[in-house]
Structure formats: structure tokens, C-alpha cells
Amino acid sequence: MAPRPPTSGLxxxxxxxxxxxxxxxxxxxxxxxxxxxxxxxxxxVVTLQWAWWAAWIGTALGLVAAAISLRNLGRVWPWxxxxxxxxxxxxxxxxxxxxxxxxxxxxxxxxxxxxxPLAFTDGHLELRGxxxxxxxxxxxxxxxxxxxxxxxxxxxxxxxxEVNAETCPEARTVPRLVxxxxxxxxxxxxxxxxxxxxPWRVEGSQESPxxxxxxxxxxxxxxxxxxxxxxxxxxxxxxxxxxxxVSALVERLSR
Numbered sequence: 001m002a003p004r005p006p007t008s009g010l011x012x013x014x015x016x017x018x019x020x021x022x023x024x025x026x027x028x029x030x031x032x033x034x035x036x037x038x039x040x041x042x043x044x045v046v047t048l049q050w051a052w053w054a055a056w057i058g059t060a061l062g063l064v065a066a067a068i069s070l071r072n073l074g075r076v077w078p079w080x081x082x083x084x085x086x087x088x089x090x091x092x093x094x095x096x097x098x099x100x101x102x103x104x105x106x107x108x109x110x111x112x113x114x115x116x117p118l119a120f121t122d123g124h125l126e127l128r129g130x131x132x133x134x135x136x137x138x139x140x141x142x143x144x145x146x147x148x149x150x151x152x153x154x155x156x157x158x159x160x161x162e163v164n165a166e167t168c169p170e171a172r173t174v175p176r177l178v179x180x181x182x183x184x185x186x187x188x189x190x191x192x193x194x195x196x197x198x199p200w201r202v203e204g205s206q207e208s209p210x211x212x213x214x215x216x217x218x219x220x221x222x223x224x225x226x227x228x229x230x231x232x233x234x235x236x237x238x239x240x241x242x243x244x245x246v247s248a249l250v251e252r253l254s255r
Contacts, residue, residue: 011076014058014065014083021055021090029210039212039234052094058087101237102151105167106141107160108133110242111229112173112250114161118218118229121196124203128216132233142236170247174226178253183219183226186252190245192217206245211235215242219249226253 025047032042062083069076111118117137120128125135139160146153155163164171183202184194192204200221207214215238217230228249230242 008072008076008079011065011069011079011083014061015079015086017054017061018058018083018086018088021051021058021087024051024054025090032211033209035212042211043235047094051090055087055091055094058083059091062087097239101239102149104237104240105155105163106145106149106152106237107163107167108232108235108238108242109139109160109230110164110168110171110246111161111227112171112246113225113227114138114159114164116227118220118227120203120216120218121201124195124216124218127195127205128233133231133235135231148236164243168243168247170250171228171243172250174250174253175224176226177221177223178219178226180221182253183221186249187217187219189252190248192245215245217245217249 028037028042028046028051031037031046032039037046062080065083066080069080119137120135128135141155141158141160141163143157145156180197180199180202184197187194187202187204190206192206194202194204196203202219202221204217205214206217213235214233215230216233217228220227228246230246232238232242
């Protein structure tokens with residue numbers, strides 16, 4: 001039996017270290033979703049601090065292991081693949097997500113009509129829970145956004161209505177009364193679970209298995225117009241997901 005190359009121990013260690021970052025992200029996403037830890041801790045600490053640095057360190061160790069293992073790739077390549085890919089892909093995904101967040105407005109809700117803001121029923125507000133973001137008739141963005149990300153400085157203190165108009169123009173009023181059954185079908189087609197309906201209103205929720213994320217949707221139908229509002233339950237920003245959802249619903253209801 002041939003002796004194990006001296007580099008194999010380092011490669012195995014690098015592979016083990018490389019798994020730390022993705023496992024931390026998986027833990028944070030799952031533990032937050034089932035309520036073991038809070039959203040701020042799961043995202044702000046476990047993911048954006050612990051997993052972020054673990055991904056950098058794991059990637060660096062993987063590169064070192066690759067550099068000193070060039071002559072023994074035939075024996076260590078499976079471990080080396082883990083050492084490089086696990087932290088590298090995790091780091092790449094986190095860098096991409098941070099860049100996307102910086103490029104998008106720091107909002108967590110979108111509505112098609114802010115002149116007569118859509119509201120949720122008391123039952124739906126209770127469903128959102130006591131820790132959910134508040135539902136306000138004319139919300140404004142925080143004034144210290146530039147301290148969080150310099151790319152958000154221009155949005156600080158502005159009305160969400162103005163930001164929606166600039167950054168999500170597809171979120172517009174549907175100029176007709178859409179029957180409730182059509183609204184329900186459109187919501188369900190976009191993965192929204194309907195939790196209440198009437199001839200003039202339909203409400204629902206769209207949940208994610210990651211980090212306990214969920215958004216609540218209300219659709220208001222009047223003889224002249226149909227309007228939509230979608231609001232995150234937790235988190236300062238939604239990475240454009242509310243805009244995508246409302247825009248898709250507007251497209252479906254405009255057919």
C-alpha cells in the first residue's frame with residue numbers, strides 16, 4: 001500500500017474548512033425559518049459575518065492546498081474539489097447578493113396606488129405577528145441608509161411612493177374591476193396562498209423556506225380600478241422581490 005502523500009492531510013483539512021461557510025448559511029436559513037434564532041441574528045451575524053469570513057478563509061485555504069498539491073492531484077482531487085468549490089461558490093453567491101442589494105432600492109414594499117393606500121384586515125395584521133414591519137399609509141425610508149451602504153445614500157428619508165414610481169414603473173393600477181376569482185387565480189399562479197377574499201378585496205401570503213421570509217399581499221378591486229400592495233414581514237430590503245411579484249400580478253390582471 002502506497003504511503004499517503006504528505007499534502008493529503010492539508011487538503012482534507014482545507015475541504016473540512018471549506019464546508020464551514022455553506023453549512024453556516026444553511027444553519028442560519030433553517031434555524032431562522034423554524035424560529036430557533038431571530039432574523040437579525042441569522043442574517044446579520046451568522047450569514048453576513050461568520051459565514052462571510054468563513055468563506056474567505058476557506059477559499060484561501062483551498063487555493064493554498066491546490067498550489068501545493070499539483071503533483072498529487074490524482075489522489076487528492078475529490079477533496080481538493082470540495083476545498084475549492086464549497087467556499088468559493090458560497091463566497092461568490094454572497095458577493096453577488098451584496099452587489100445586487102446595492103444596485104436595488106432599499107425598500108421592502110411596493111404598491112400600485114399610494115394616493116389611497118391599501119390596508120390589510122385586522123386578521124391579516126395579526127397573522128403578520130407582533131415583530132413584523134409596520135404597515136404605514138405613507139412610509140418613508142430610514143434616514144441613515146448611507147451608513148449601511150453608500151449606494152443607498154440618495155434614498156435616505158424619501159417616501160416609498162416616490163421610490164416605487166422611479167424604480168418599479170411596472171407596478172401600476174389595472175384600470176378595470178378584476179373579478180375576485182381572476183385575482184385569486186393570478187395570486188395562486190404566482191405562489192401566493194390566498195387567506196381571505198371578498199368581491200372587493202383579496203388577501204394572501206407568499207412564504208419562503210429561507211430565513212423565515214414572507215410577504216403579504218392585498219388586492220383592492222373597485223369599479224374603476226384594481227390595485228395591489230405587497231409588503232415584507234421582516235428585513236429592511238427585499239432584493240426586488242416585491243416589485244417582481246406586483247409587476248407579474250399586474251401583467252396577469254391586465255390580460
